[in-house]
Amino acid sequence: MRKKIIAGNWKMNMTPSQAVELVNTLKPLVANEEADVVFCVPAIDIVPVTEACKGTNIQVGAENMYFEESGAYTGEISPDMLTDAGVKYVVLGHSERREYFHETNADVNKKVLKALEHGITPIMCCGETLEQREQGVTMDFIRQQVKVGFQNVTADQAKTTVIAYEPIWAIGTGKTATTEQAEEVCRGIRECIAEIYDDATAAEIRIQYGGSVNAGNAAELFAQPDIDGGLVGGASLKADFGKIVNYK
Secondary structure, three states: OOOEEEEEEOOOOOOHHHHHHHHHHHHHHOOOOOEEEEEEEOHHHHHHHHHHOOOOOEEEEEOOOOOOOOOOOOOOOOHHHHHHOOOOEEEEOOHHHHHHOOOOHHHHHHHHHHHHHOOOEEEEEEOOOHHHHHOOOHHHHHHHHHHHHOOOOOHHHHHHOEEEEOOHHHOOOOOOOOHHHHHHHHHHHHHHHHHHOOHHHHHHOEEEEOOOOOOOOHHHHHOOOOOOEEEEOHHHHOOOHHHHHOOO
């Protein structure tokens, strides 16, 4: 049985001192042996948050990573920098990165491969716009994101990755995909992975739902057979994140 993974994506929030304060507030609230709990934090917060999380069940993730080892890439962060700081996960291909910073599926694929090479678990994001959903091309679009994102990734590597389905129209809008909509797409993603690899690989990979996940809808969403937890935005910055982690 796949272990749930519930990750907070802090986005561009929390100074280092604020981050430590938040961690200390959340530590006793997010204890849950039945789920992996991850705080994906801004780069400047990684070191203090990692230190603050020592001795807890919380693992630390980054919000982005470049696909080169080192070099003249001002402002970027390398996989070695992340692993040396204690990072275990990295969010890749978030819709905000794709939209605002023009990251392509090919860029995301390079990052996924580099993260796996360094033992960092990618949380690869995919999701459609409201226009694409209304046009009936949701799965066509997402299948392309997944297929390109997993190019040259082996089956064994794929089993260790996480895919986060985040409908763009539900991120930070207060709108949430219905349970049926979320499950339908996550099931479609699992079927796509089975096509790329095989049923065994598809059965092992963990698929999260993200998009206005909150304490009120987490239990119903996470109870679906193809939804293995959530990538949580705004709600991960509040004490209510504890209720999402302990959703039962």
